[in-house]
Amino acid sequence: MMEPILDISGLNLSFTTYGKRTQVLHDVSLRVGKGERVALIGQSGSGKTVTMRAIIGTLPIPPAKIEGGVIQFEGRDLLQMAKVERNRLKGTGISIIMQDPLLSFNPVLTIGRQMDDIVRYADVRLGSKRNSGLRKATILDTLQKVRLPDGAQIYDAYPMMLSGGMRQRVLIAMALLNKPRLLIADEPGTALDVTTQKEILKLLNQLVKEENLSLLLITHNLGVVREISDRVYVMENGHIVEEATRKDIFEQPRHAYTKKLMTSVLPLYGKRVRNFENNRQSDPKIEIQGVTKEFRGKVSFFSKKYRVVRAVDNVNLQIENGDIFGIAGESGSGKTTLAKMLLALHSPTDGQIKIDGRPLSNFSNSREFRRLIQIVYQNPGSSLNPKRTVTQALTVPLKFCGYDSTQIKSRISELLDMVDLPKSYASMYPHELSGGQKQRVAIARALSVNPKILVLDEPTSALDVLIQNTVIELLLRLREELNLTYVFISHDLSLMRNFCNRVAIMFRGQICEQGETREIFTDPQHAYTRALLSSIPVISEQEEQQKPKVTDAERQAVLASSTALK
Amino acid sequence: MIELSEQASTERFMTSRQMAWFRFRRNPAALIGATIVISVTMLAIFAPILSPSPQSAGSFVDFAHRHHPPSAEFWFGTDNVGRDIFTRVIFGYRISLSLVVGVLGFAVPFGVILGLLAGYFGGRTEFIIMRFTDVMLAIPPLAMALAITAVLSPSLVNAMIAITMLWWTWHTRLIFRIVKAQMSEDYVEAAKVAGASHAHIMFKELLPNCISAISVKISLDAGFVILFGAALSFLGLGVHPPTPDLGTMVSTGSEYLPEFWWEALMPGLAILYAILGFNLLGDGLRDMMDVEV
Numbered sequence: 069m070m071e072p073i074l075d076i077s078g079l080n081l082s083f084t085t086y087g088k089r090t091q092v093l094h095d096v097s098l099r100v101g102k103g104e105r106v107a108l109i110g111q112s113g114s115g116k117t118v119t120m121r122a123i124i125g126t127l128p129i130p131p132a133k134i135e136g137g138v139i140q141f142e143g144r145d146l147l148q149m150a151k152v153e154r155n156r157l158k159g160t161g162i163s164i165i166m167q168d169p170l171l172s173f174n175p176v177l178t179i180g181r182q183m184d185d186i187v188r189y190a191d192v193r194l195g196s197k198r199n200s201g202l203r204k205a206t207i208l209d210t211l212q213k214v215r216l217p218d219g220a221q222i223y224d225a226y227p228m229m230l231s232g233g234m235r236q237r238v239l240i241a242m243a244l245l246n247k248p249r250l251l252i253a254d255e256p257g258t259a260l261d262v263t264t265q266k267e268i269l270k271l272l273n274q275l276v277k278e279e280n281l282s283l284l285l286i287t288h289n290l291g292v293v294r295e296i297s298d299r300v301y302v303m304e305n306g307h308i309v310e311e312a313t314r315k316d317i318f319e320q321p322r323h324a325y326t327k328k329l330m331t332s333v334l335p336l337y338g339k340r341v342r343n344f345e346n347n348r349q350s351d352p353k354i355e356i357q358g359v360t361k362e363f364r365g366k367v368s369f370f371s372k373k374y375r376v377v378r379a380v381d382n383v384n385l386q387i388e389n390g391d392i393f394g395i396a397g398e399s400g401s402g403k404t405t406l407a408k409m410l411l412a413l414h415s416p417t418d419g420q421i422k423i424d425g426r427p428l429s430n431f432s433n434s435r436e437f438r439r440l441i442q443i444v445y446q447n448p449g450s451s452l453n454p455k456r457t458v459t460q461a462l463t464v465p466l467k468f469c470g471y472d473s474t475q476i477k478s479r480i481s482e483l484l485d486m487v488d489l490p491k492s493y494a495s496m497y498p499h500e501l502s503g504g505q506k507q508r509v510a511i512a513r514a515l516s517v518n519p520k521i522l523v524l525d526e527p528t529s530a531l532d533v534l535i536q537n538t539v540i541e542l543l544l545r546l547r548e549e550l551n552l553t554y555v556f557i558s559h560d561l562s563l564m565r566n567f568c569n570r571v572a573i574m575f576r577g578q579i580c581e582q583g584e585t586r587e588i589f590t591d592p593q594h595a596y597t598r599a600l601l602s603s604i605p606v607i608s609e610q611e612e613q614q615k616p617k618v619t620d621a622e623r624q625a626v627l628a629s630s631t632a633l634k
Numbered sequence: 635m636i637e638l639s640e641q642a643s644t645e646r647f648m649t650s651r652q653m654a655w656f657r658f659r660r661n662p663a664a665l666i667g668a669t670i671v672i673s674v675t676m677l678a679i680f681a682p683i684l685s686p687s688p689q690s691a692g693s694f695v696d697f698a699h700r701h702h703p704p705s706a707e708f709w710f711g712t713d714n715v716g717r718d719i720f721t722r723v724i725f726g727y728r729i730s731l732s733l734v735v736g737v738l739g740f741a742v743p744f745g746v747i748l749g750l751l752a753g754y755f756g757g758r759t760e761f762i763i764m765r766f767t768d769v770m771l772a773i774p775p776l777a778m779a780l781a782i783t784a785v786l787s788p789s790l791v792n793a794m795i796a797i798t799m800l801w802w803t804w805h806t807r808l809i810f811r812i813v814k815a816q817m818s819e820d821y822v823e824a825a826k827v828a829g830a831s832h833a834h835i836m837f838k839e840l841l842p843n844c845i846s847a848i849s850v851k852i853s854l855d856a857g858f859v860i861l862f863g864a865a866l867s868f869l870g871l872g873v874h875p876p877t878p879d880l881g882t883m884v885s886t887g888s889e890y891l892p893e894f895w896w897e898a899l900m901p902g903l904a905i906l907y908a909i910l911g912f913n914l915l916g917d918g919l920r921d922m923m924d925v926e927v
Contacts, residue, residue, distance in 0.1 A: 086656050411827055438829040451820035455842035465828035513828070 070101030072140070073250050073282045074123070074162075079137035081122060084130060092118050093306045096137070100250065105276055105283040107293040107314075109329070110303035111532045116286045119303075120252055123284075124164055125154055141250070159190050163248035167255045169235035173227035179238055180223035183207045183245060190246040206245065213279070214241045214271060232399075233264035240271065244279065251276070252284045258292070261398040261559065263623075266603040269295050288533065290333050291605025294318060302326045318607055332533045333607050334562040336589070337614035343586055346569045348390030352425070353521055353553045354410065356385040359419035361405050379405040381577035382419070387570075392547070392554040394564040394585065396600075397574030403557045406574070407523050410555065411443055424520065435469050442514040446526040448506035452498040458484075458509050459494045462516055469517045483512040486549075487542060504535035508542065515546065523555045528563065540567060561604055565589050573597050575626075592616050596626040657922045664918020670911025671853075678727040690717035691725040693876040701894045711896035713887065719897065722878035723904040729790065729879045730908065733863040734856045736794040737801055742852060745802035746844070749809025750836045753817065760810075767806045775800045775862070783871040793872045797862055801855070808851055812844050846923035853916035857909035864905050880905050 081093040093115050100106045108116050121127045123139055125146065139146040141161060146154060166172040174182060187203045198206075204223070211219035214237040227235060236257060243251060256272060257265035273296055276283050285297055293300055293314070300317045302310040302325065310323040321327045335341050361380040366373070380402040387393045397403045408414045409421060412428050421428045424440055431437035442465075445451035452461055459480055466476045481491055487508040498506055507527060514522055524543070528536040540563070547554060556568055564571055565585060572582035573596065581594040592598045598616040606612055658664050682688050686709075696716030704711040710719035752763040782796040816822065825835050860880075866872040867881030875882060880901045887897030 086653055413823065413826070435829060438827070443824070443827055445820040445824060447820065451824045453819075453821040453825075453839050453843070455845075456839070460838075464825055464830050464834070468829035468831070468834075510824075513824070517828075 070104055072099045073102045073104075073142060074098070074100040074284065075138075075140040076119075076123070077138050077140075079119070079122065079139065080135040081118060081127075081137075082133050082135055084133065091135075091306065092132075093122070096303075096306070096308055098301055098308065100282050100284050102282055103276075103280060104299060105273075105285065105297045107285040107287060107297035107300045108303060109287055109290065109293055109300060111288060111329075111534065114303045115306040116303050117254065118306075120164070120254060120284075120286050124158075124162060124252065156193050158193070159186065159243075159246040160194065160248060162250045162252065163243040163246070165240055165243045165251065165253040165256055168259045169232055169239050170259060172239055173235065175227055177226075178223070179225050179227065179230070180204070180207065183210075183223075183238075183242055186242055186245050207241075210241045210245050211238070213244060213275065214238070216241070232260050233267065236260060236264070236268050237271065240268075240275070244275070247279075248281070250282045250284065252286070254286045255288070256285070256292075258287070258289060262561075262603040262605075263398065263599060265292075265605075269605075272296060289605065290318075290329060290607050294607055295605055302329070328534065330607065332537055334537075334566045335608075335611060336562050336565055336601070336604055336606050337611045338608070342566045344392060344567060344569045346388065346390045346392070348388075351389040352386050353389050353391070353423065354385070354387040354555070355420075355422040356383055356406075356410075357420045357422070359383045359406070359409065359416045359421060361402075361409060361414060362417045378577055380409070380416075383574075383577075383579050385572060385579065385582065387553065387555060389553055390547075390551070391570055392556055392568045394556045394558065394568035394571035395574060396558060396561055396564055396571055398559055398600075401574040402577040403574050404525060407443070407525055407555065407557050410523055411441060412437065438465065438519075439469060439517045440519055441521040441523065442517070442519040443523040443525060444507070444510050444514045444527045447530045448503065448510045449498070449530070451510050452506055454498055457495055457497055458489075458501075461498075461509060462513055465513060465516045479516065483516055486515065486546065487512045502535075503531050504539060507531060507539055511539075511542065511546070515550065518550070520551075521553045521555065523557070525557045526559070527556075529558065529560060536563075543567075561589075561601065562606075573600070595622045599623050599626055654922050658918060661918050661921055663914045664921065667911050667914025667916070667918055670907060671915050674727055674908045674911060675731065677724040678731045681721075681724045681728055685718070685721040685724055687718045687721050690721040691878050701890070701897070703894075704896050704900075710900035711894075713883075713897050714890060714894075719883070719900050722883060723880065723901055725878040726880040726883060726901065726904065727908065729873055729877065730860045730863060730905075733790065733794055733797070734859045736791075737797045737859050738852055738855060740798045741801035742805055742848065745805025746809050746841075746848065748802070749806040750813055750840060750844075752806070753810045753813025754832070754836050754840065756817075763806070764810060767803045770800065770803045771807075773800070776865070779862075779866055780869075780871065783866065788871045788874065790873045790877075793863060793866050796866070797859060801859070804855075805848070805851065808847060809844050812847055813840050816840055816843055846919075850916055850920045850923065853912055853919055857912035857916070860905065860908055860912070 076096060076098040079093050079096040080091065082089050082091045096115070096119060098106070098108065098119070108119065110116050118127070122134065123146070134147060141157065173179075184200070184203055184207065187198070187206055191197055207223065208219040211222060216222055216234065216237050222230070222234070222238065230238065253272065257268040260268065269292060272283070275281060285293070287293060297314050299311070299313055301308050302317070302323065304325045310317070310321070310326045312322070317326065318330070321330050359380060360378065360382050363377045363379055364374040365377070383406060395403045395406065405414060409416050410423070412431065462480045462483060463476055466479055471479060480494060484491055484494060489505060489508055489512070493501065493505070498509070501509065511527075527543070528539050531539060543554070546552060556564065558564055568585050570583065571585050571588055572579045573588070573594065574580070575596045581588060581592065581597050588597065589601065592601055595618070598618045599622065602615045602618050604615070606615070677684060685691070694717055699708070699712045699716040700714060702708050702712040702716070708718050708720065710723060713719055713722070748763050748767070752760040778800055779793070779796040782799065783792050786792040786795070821839060822835060825839050830839070863872060864881030864884065867879045868885045870885070872881055873879040875886075883901035884898050884905070887894070887899075887901060890897050
């Protein structure tokens with residue numbers, strides 16, 4: 069075994085909230101060798117972020133309390149170290165890459181200023197001093213390292229002028245500014261689109277090699293782990309339940325929890341893939357004919373000029389009765405705008421949408437229309453009113469569709485039954501429910517007035533992977549029982565492969581490819597589809613082999629690069 | 635089938651109300667504030683029973699005990715016509731609190747409804763309501779109050795009207811800001827998709843999310859309304875003598891400074907006490923409910 073740079077042993081940690089003590093970490097032991105890439109995986113709430121914060125010393129104490137254990141960094145115990153000394157290691161010894169590149173910047177300061185602060189304060193801590201010219205040289209040099217060629221331009225740019233991928237690169241550069249020896253990455257790239265995420269992971273791998281870094285990766289995404297680690301620790305409820313090399317963990321997981329995590333990852337190719345067929349009689353439920361949506365914004369208050377953004381551009385789709393129709397695309401591709409037009413929340417600038425054979429304009433928000441099509445939102449935390457109980461949430465659509473109070477009552481208990489929630493939940497508030505349960509309530513609300521079509525706007529992306537599968541099972545069952553048609557909007561192509569019978573890929577407002585799911589995934593025609601599919605992190609070598617191949621030139625042609633200024 | 639991990643997270647040992655109470659209890663300032671507010675309210679309600687000489691509240695004269703300094707008999711001393719200042723202070727609280735109830739009873743619903751309308755409908759409605767609010771905010775409050783009371787003749791009710799006309803603006807702005815932020819939450823759109831009416835979305839969906847901010851604001855407001863009312867009557871635009879009003883008492887008492895200092899100081903301290911209570915309570919509620927006002 070390599071000489072360890074970070075060696076945690078027997079770490080016990082508890083939180084005391086509202087007078088009640090909860091042990092969060094149980095005897096956690098973890099080692100990162102010099103030059104090694106170690107991944108710490110687990111579901112949300114398993115304690116991985118707490119572990120990370122214990123290492124970098126940003127836990128609020130109290131309520132947190134370290135009850136025992138040693139965190140050794142290069143042979144010295146961080147927990148015993150004087151505060152001044154520990155501070156000196158910040159950025160120079162241990163550095164961290166934050167999770168969300170969109171939220172980790174101060175929007176009113178230039179990138180250069182924010183990076184300069186990091187160098188300057190590290191100098192202060194170390195008692196050295198560099199002049200501003202030298203500091204700028206260091207910064208430009210580091211930007212070069214993360215493959216951002218226009219360093220000088222980025223230095224003067226404000227965060228909002230950079231794309232998500234570029235901001236992620238700048239965040240990585242910030243972590244590298246003071247030449248750390250251990251880099252901690254918290255869910256790197258998961259806030260970004262898959263194609264950008266792929267580039268970021270590649271960059272991290274290169275940097276670890278070039279800069280001779282050690283890497284501790286914290287993630288819940290097994291696909292990411294496969295691309296960027298040498299050794300893996302699996303965490304469940306504050307316990308390390310398994311430790312193995314990357315090869316072993318994917319080929320022969322030992323612990324039941326690890327196995328469960330593995331099987332919950334949906335396959336993209338291979339035998340485990342579920343092919344979903346629609347065997348109902350063909351009968352078009354939704355027809356989208358040449359639909360275009362433009363948003364106009366005034367350039368400035370006094371100007372008469374308008375800036376036109378074409379979010380959806382001449383889209384034609386036909387969705388049959390019983391279809392689970394997937395609309396895939398990255399952020400900004402126009403898929404959500406399309407969904408909102410289906411629900412008549414936006415009206416198309418051009419073209420026509422027919423639902424159940426009738427043009428949307430014939431309905432005009434009537435009860436009849438609401439009984440035909442409903443939506444389940446991405447984030448149940450936002451789509452359920454925090455101040456209203458489950459019963460109150462479910463009552464709204466019923467009341468406005470003309471149910472009387474006794475009917476409402478019996479319908480609510482029927483609905484809770486339908487989505488497998490106990491009746492006692494009727495009086496609970498959303499914050500008393502888990503994410504999966506909230507999403508069940510949201511599904512129940514959408515189904516309350518017996519619609520024929522459900523629009524599912526990334527219904528599982530806010531949920532943990534294990535819970536995601538139970539929600540998908542529920543949706544499949546309900547489709548059978550209630551004879552539903554789904555329009556499934558997502559960026560998660562693995563999920564789409566296993567859930568939809570037909571898919572359409574959206575790219576910059578247009579449908580670039582559509583057809584039977586199996587055909588699209590095995591033989592994608594459009595370069596963008598191929599680039600997208602090849603970027604999805606998978607968990608086995610066989611799947612890796614079956615992904616479509618894209619040349620760099622093709623990739624450049626279709627993807628917005630994460631290194632060039634907008 | 636529901637996953638075990640899903641079940642586990644609903645295990646709870648405290649309801650949200652209990653948690654809020656826990657935070658409140660741990661906050662000494664909030665507890666002091668609550669105690670003060672309760673004591674002021676109790677004193678005001680039971681003033682005729684609690685006061686040592688209820689007749690002092692009216693046009694009672696006792697020249698034998700003029701300008702009597704604070705003592706065991708007269709806790710806060712007596713004024714220029716021999717009335718017990720302590721009695722007048724607790725009767726003064728009655729006036730102050732009825733002013734608070736009157737002002738906030740009109741200003742809050744009015745301001746909240748305008749804020750809801752502006753935030754929910756946006757566009758032209760928002761422009762008209764919010765610009766009108768801005769115009770009202772631009773008028774110096776004291777000048778406005780002076781103008782109104784000058785036209786309507788000074789009395790408690792007219793002072794109330796004057797303060798109300800200025801006070802709703804702050805609630806409009808507060809609610810507007812909250813509603814505007816809430817509008818981007820999916821639950822608003824979800825309610826629209828469910829076919830809910832505008833009134834339902836405004837009052838049943840959005841308003842409950844403003845309640846905690848409103849209650850904090852009301853608590854903080856109460857102190858300022860008392861202060862503003864006292865300022866008006868200090869200037870002679872509020873309640874008429876001999877009705878015991880804290881502002882008037884400070885004003886009359888100040889004529890006898892410095893030798894009979896208690897006559898201005900005691901009512902002044904009484905104002906301070908009440909305002910301090912409402913502000914501490916408001917701050918405590920804000921910490922407890924975690925809202926920005």
